[in-house]
Amino acid sequence: MAEDILHEVTQADYKYGFTTDIETDIIPIGLNEDVVRLISAKKNEPDWLLEYRLKAYRHWTTMKMPEWAQLKIPEINYQNISYYAAPRKNAPKNLDEVDPELLNTFNKLGIPLEEQMALSGIAVDAVMDSVSVKTTFKETLAEKGIIFCSFSEAVEHHPDLVRKYMGSVVPHTDNFYAALNTAVFSDGSFVYIPKGVRCPMELSTYFRINAINTGQFERTLIIADEDSYVSYLEGCTAPMRDENQLHAAIVEIVVQKNAEVKYSTVQNWYPGDKEGKGGVYNFVTKRGLCKGDNSKLSWTQVETGSAITWKYPSCILQGDNSSAEFYSVAVTNHHQQADTGTKMIHLGKNTSSHILSKGISAGVSNNSYRGLVRVAANAENARNFSQCDSLLLGDKCGAHTFPYMEVNNDSAIVEHEATTSKINEDQIFYCNQRGISTEDAVGLIVNGYAKEVINQLPMEFAVEAQKLLQITLEGSVG
Amino acid sequence: METIKNVSVPEVSLSGKLEGLEQQYIDLYKQYHEQIKQHSASVMNLSRDVSFGLFEQLGFPTSKLENYKYTDLKEPLSGEYGLNLNRLKIPVNPYEVFKCDVPGIHSYLYFVVNDGFYPVNDTRNETLPEGVIIGSLSQMAEVHPELIENYYGKLSNTKKDGLVAFNGAFAQDGFFMYVPKNVQLDRPVQLINIMRSDVDFMANSHNLIILGEGAKAQLLVCDHTVDDVRFLSNRVTEVFIGENATYEHYKLENTHTKTTNLSTLLIDQQASSNVLGNIITLHNGVTRNTIEIDIDGENCETLLCGMAIADKKQQVDNFTSIIHNQPNSNSRELFKYVLDDMSKGGFTGKLYVARDAQKTSAFQTNRNILLNKSAKMRTKPQLEIYADDVKCSHGATIGQLDETAKFYMQSRGIPEKEARLLLMYAFTGDVIENIRIDALQDRIKLLVEKRLRGELSNYEGCVICQ
Numbered sequence: 001m002a003e004d005i006l007h008e009v010t011q012a013d014y015k016y017g018f019t020t021d022i023e024t025d026i027i028p029i030g031l032n033e034d035v036v037r038l039i040s041a042k043k044n045e046p047d048w049l050l051e052y053r054l055k056a057y058r059h060w061t062t063m064k065m066p067e068w069a070q071l072k073i074p075e076i077n078y079q080n081i082s083y084y085a086a087p088r089k090n091a092p093k094n095l096d097e098v099d100p101e102l103l104n105t106f107n108k109l110g111i112p113l114e115e116q117m118a119l120s121g122i123a124v125d126a127v128m129d130s131v132s133v134k135t136t137f138k139e140t141l142a143e144k145g146i147i148f149c150s151f152s153e154a155v156e157h158h159p160d161l162v163r164k165y166m167g168s169v170v171p172h173t174d175n176f177y178a179a180l181n182t183a184v185f186s187d188g189s190f191v192y193i194p195k196g197v198r199c200p201m202e203l204s205t206y207f208r209i210n211a212i213n214t215g216q217f218e219r220t221l222i223i224a225d226e227d228s229y230v231s232y233l234e235g236c237t238a239p240m241r242d243e244n245q246l247h248a249a250i251v252e253i254v255v256q257k258n259a260e261v262k263y264s265t266v267q268n269w270y271p272g273d274k275e276g277k278g279g280v281y282n283f284v285t286k287r288g289l290c291k292g293d294n295s296k297l298s299w300t301q302v303e304t305g306s307a308i309t310w311k312y313p314s315c316i317l318q319g320d321n322s323s324a325e326f327y328s329v330a331v332t333n334h335h336q337q338a339d340t341g342t343k344m345i346h347l348g349k350n351t352s353s354h355i356l357s358k359g360i361s362a363g364v365s366n367n368s369y370r371g372l373v374r375v376a377a378n379a380e381n382a383r384n385f386s387q388c389d390s391l392l393l394g395d396k397c398g399a400h401t402f403p404y405m406e407v408n409n410d411s412a413i414v415e416h417e418a419t420t421s422k423i424n425e426d427q428i429f430y431c432n433q434r435g436i437s438t439e440d441a442v443g444l445i446v447n448g449y450a451k452e453v454i455n456q457l458p459m460e461f462a463v464e465a466q467k468l469l470q471i472t473l474e475g476s477v478g
Numbered sequence: 479m480e481t482i483k484n485v486s487v488p489e490v491s492l493s494g495k496l497e498g499l500e501q502q503y504i505d506l507y508k509q510y511h512e513q514i515k516q517h518s519a520s521v522m523n524l525s526r527d528v529s530f531g532l533f534e535q536l537g538f539p540t541s542k543l544e545n546y547k548y549t550d551l552k553e554p555l556s557g558e559y560g561l562n563l564n565r566l567k568i569p570v571n572p573y574e575v576f577k578c579d580v581p582g583i584h585s586y587l588y589f590v591v592n593d594g595f596y597p598v599n600d601t602r603n604e605t606l607p608e609g610v611i612i613g614s615l616s617q618m619a620e621v622h623p624e625l626i627e628n629y630y631g632k633l634s635n636t637k638k639d640g641l642v643a644f645n646g647a648f649a650q651d652g653f654f655m656y657v658p659k660n661v662q663l664d665r666p667v668q669l670i671n672i673m674r675s676d677v678d679f680m681a682n683s684h685n686l687i688i689l690g691e692g693a694k695a696q697l698l699v700c701d702h703t704v705d706d707v708r709f710l711s712n713r714v715t716e717v718f719i720g721e722n723a724t725y726e727h728y729k730l731e732n733t734h735t736k737t738t739n740l741s742t743l744l745i746d747q748q749a750s751s752n753v754l755g756n757i758i759t760l761h762n763g764v765t766r767n768t769i770e771i772d773i774d775g776e777n778c779e780t781l782l783c784g785m786a787i788a789d790k791k792q793q794v795d796n797f798t799s800i801i802h803n804q805p806n807s808n809s810r811e812l813f814k815y816v817l818d819d820m821s822k823g824g825f826t827g828k829l830y831v832a833r834d835a836q837k838t839s840a841f842q843t844n845r846n847i848l849l850n851k852s853a854k855m856r857t858k859p860q861l862e863i864y865a866d867d868v869k870c871s872h873g874a875t876i877g878q879l880d881e882t883a884k885f886y887m888q889s890r891g892i893p894e895k896e897a898r899l900l901l902m903y904a905f906t907g908d909v910i911e912n913i914r915i916d917a918l919q920d921r922i923k924l925l926v927e928k929r930l931r932g933e934l935s936n937y938e939g940c941v942i943c944q
Binding site for chain 2: 377393403406417418421
């Protein structure tokens, strides 16, 4: 019985696979300085940004792909990728001008824009293959002085802010994919919350990779000025494809004094089929800087998609008394590979961080947690607690844990716990006894297992996250 | 102690300032490999050139390698060390230097001076059970080539490790122990490694330990340094445990701060065998212990413990790896560190459960106390699990002494200093509890207490025997 269910689990197909025919404006494949210039020109960027892109490109050419992760990454030909694709029509002014096909796509994904606006009060900055198509609720936000727009708009209208903060958390030299992103990033979101403002709604962006063979190079910059608060959601789905798609995004968050940022992600890109063919490569650099005293940053992620995930949302606790949290559920199935975790760098005094990671592996997938907790010599009274649990569904998958703890101060307290086990037979038996089918029982157990993290998500997202868990482990789980 | 002259003066002076740190040794080997082979056993020479080739390719490990992330060997390896390639005899009377005598331990006693087995006629060794062979590896390799050929290098030659390869190229002798089928040693075997030289000295020794089916042995390895010069010891120990055999390995290091101790312990466990490893670093300079245990049979029990007390600028890095290749085995790991002053601690606990190693249970704990602002601890548990029906966990903490516990004791009239001591002593207690030789356990308890009181913080020769 249990074997049947595990079999079903490993046979589950991707539910969100479809392609929308929208005319896209694609530049030819390959990457060189001219391509970088072309992207910059297409977006009418100022010179300083072009220079920055070129600097990053030149640095990128000197770098190699990182190989330390517990991942088998097929060779990627970076000259065989088109680095820019944009819906051809110019940005629409209202809903009527939005391509009906595009609206349809969102409808298929179950996120009708109108409904979202009306019902949940979420402002959606929908990103369809790189160029921002539609931004909602901008007016409401503008009243409070909040800036929530696409990255290109921010470059146009708020160049000072962009110039001041871009690259301040993730420099272009940071790593291979960050350098690549900095050179060719197409668009993304920009959020600025002014001093003392509490953002009245959850800010949300839906990413969706759409055109064939285009890498998605998003760049998100969130700045929370003193005493402000914002909760930001990011969700992803991608259509079914044969060829691997590369996604190398950067998210930078700056949290000033007394400010708080909550960043939540649900990621469900195409993970490849049962044979491990296709799927998205998700190589993302996410980092937040708790710059001011008493600042707070929280990352929550639910990772169910992508063929390969390489992602470490990190926090630099620079301000005194700053705190950071990282909550993660990562599910891998079929041939998926995930190497994900976090970094907590304690620099200020009295800083605290909390890590909670739940990994679930099924099929022949490999799921790794990799986390670093570093306490600098001057970080008095730093406190960290990390817990990472792994659940194995099936005897051909792997679960790995690589926590690093580097403590240079004697007043620090750093704790780490990890467990690995399979689903408890006793619990399944207990449920069976009470008339719950094994299928539902496994679902209950897995949901309970991930509950601590799911609870951290905002309401709307929590529902979607649970659905995604169900779909990923279709047939048995949830 | 008599001074020894013109004994370990190297035939070749190594400048340490050539292109790379490796180059001088590569040149040395190319020039003197004939002598090296001439003064060693033919069995040991079989893979010597291959090991050398591997070393040429790998070089010395740097902290950029994941497995050596917390060990920086650049400084220790840049010293100018002499090597005793021609196996010149070192006139030392180990009994005069050491009266190794843990009260009540009644061990079989053997010496390795620098990197060569040092034969003594000890009456205590006369009662060694029949069939047990203990002696110099290179000599025994000539007497029992068929035995040693089957084992020598079988574990170490599979490692892609610069230090192990270096050892394979340069090691000429070491300690050899063979306990045949169903023979159980009634007393522990004590192996005293003495570092003795008038000039900075590098020792490369290779130990081989074989336990037949159902055999039982306890080995206590003590590391000591005598002279106030820089020592670098690069030792590889291979241990083969037969089915149903029981083996206990205690490594006690008490060396001075100019010592670099690089030790690789490779253990292969067959079905239903039981292994205990206890690695205690009381006083040292720079220490890197690599301990790799392969569980190649079902129903094995493995317990690996260790502790380190370090202050000044001492460095202790324990890299451990337990590999479960077969189902139904249990392993447990426990490491504790107390770090003071500017000392640096490192711990890596790799745990690998292969695809078919179902019903494995493996638990790992690493706890560390930092007593000083400048002390540093790096810990990296690492679980790689490919089987689903397993129970694995690990926990690691870095922190301080419990203030409330200290306060509790103080409020009951125990002075603060004493309370601290008690807490630290209790902290290391569960590692010491895992010493299964009573006399040794008592001795270590005393030594740890002395060490924590600061009475051992200066090098005092062999603390086991004083």
